[in-house]
Each structure stands twice: as structure tokens, then as C-alpha cells.
Amino acid sequence: MPILAANWKMYKTVAEAEVWLGAVAGRPELELAEVVVFPPLTALHVLRGSGLGLGAQDVGWATEGAFTGMVSAPQLRDAGCAYALVAHSERRRYAGEDDRMAARKIAALWQAGLTPVYCVGEDAAERAAGQGEARLRLQVDTVLDSLGDELGGRLVIAYEPVWAIGSGTPATAEQAGEALALIRERVVGRCGGAAAARLSLLYGGSTSPASAGGFMEQPIIDGLLVGSASLDANSFLAMLEVMVHA
Ligand code: PGA
DSSP: OOEEEEEOTTOOOHHHHHHHHHHHTTOGGGGGSEEEEEOOGGGHHHHTTSSSEEEESOOOSSSSSSOTTOOOHHHHHHTTOSEEEESOHHHHHHHOOOHHHHHHHHHHHHHTTOEEEEEEOOOHHHHHTTOHHHHHHHHHHHHHHHHOSSOSSOEEEEEOOTTTTTTSOOOOHHHHHHHHHHHHHHHHHHHOHHHHTTEEEEEESSOOHHHHHHHHTSTTOOEEEESGGGTSHHHHHHHHHHHHHO
């Protein structure tokens, strides 16, 4: 089944989330994909029990304690989440998250039985300097170094080139496929063939119903992490339609 992950970022009030859900709930295509919505924490309860997968946009690395502002993996599970984004490029940029912190968050999620969606990708300057692959290798290897040679649970990795996110211009399907092949090779090379069964690979960055089909034609791409095109229920449903029939 294709994976459709909807990252709402810091958008939608409770009332807006309810309207979105009202337009989406009950659609038969939902049964044909692994759909996960990452709403703001304030709207998690709206989607809980809807049958859609539920995720958080970030997670604290500690289990509990004096960590003002953090929400832990067990607390997210308690709120109905089965997934969390880790090290999204906006967290890297605005909250100083790095690959080492990402590894701690992934470990915390696995410990609580949640699925991490680890976001990686080079920025425009790294790409222009021919450093894109090196950046990806570092982002993946740093996490694997810290986590050891076995995956402690299911791992979703999203290739989200920073230059594509929110720009209106996605990477090409071939670029995405090549980056994800490199990522898979790093994980499987390190953790062995058994890890491949626990690994899912997404592309994200300015995807739309128009570009979704091309990405899904790449055998290595298991699904898409969608930002702005997921906010409007009609565009989300158009995306889902393309993906389940690709
Ligand atoms: P976008 O966002 O689809 O709006 O580019 C994707 C993301 O940041 O996950």
C-alpha cells in the first residue's frame, strides 16, 4: 500500500481540522493506502478515532521529566499517535535539531512503540556545491552510528530536499529515486537485508496531485510526505486518488 503522510505544519485550528476531516472521512480510497496525518498537537484529538493514522510533528527525546515544552513518545502514544516526524528541515532550521538529536528521538519512539519518520535532505547551497550526497550520507550514517547495527522497529525515511520544500518545484522523480536508493543502500549495507523489510522510503517537497503519479512510478518510492497540498481536503483527496491508482 502506498504511504500518504500529510504534514500540516503550524496550520489549522480545531474547527478547521474538523471541516477537513468531515470532507475526508469515509472515503473508500483511504482503505487502499497507509494514510498518516501530522496535525498540530492542538488538533490531534480531532483525528483520533477517525481511522486515519495519527502522528506528531516532533517528539521529545526523554521519557518524562523537567523538560518544559517537550512532549514525550509515551505521551504521544497516550494521545493516539502511532508515528512522529523527526528532524524535519524546519525543526533543523528553527529549533537547531541535528542528526544526533534525531537518533535519540528515533530511539525514544521505538521504545514507546511508535514509528519514526526521519527527514533528511540537502539544502540549495550543498546541492550547488555538489555536496548533496555527502550530506545525505552523513544524516543517515550519524543516526545509524548512534542506533547500532539493528533497527529497533519500523523506520520510515523521507527524502525532503530543502530546496524543494515549499518552493513549488519538486525534485524530479529520478532525483528522488536516486537519493532514496543511496539511503536504502546505507541502511541495508549497515543493518543487513532484514532491515529492508522494516524500512519505508518517502519523497517530500512541493508534491501535488500533478506530480504524485510520477513519483509513485519509481519502484523505490513507497509514498509521499505532503505539506501544502494536504491542507485542502480536495487536493489531499486528489493526491490519494492518484497514489492508490498509480
Ligand atoms: P511541501 O512540504 O509539500 O509544502 O513542500 C513538505 C514538507 O515540508 O514536509
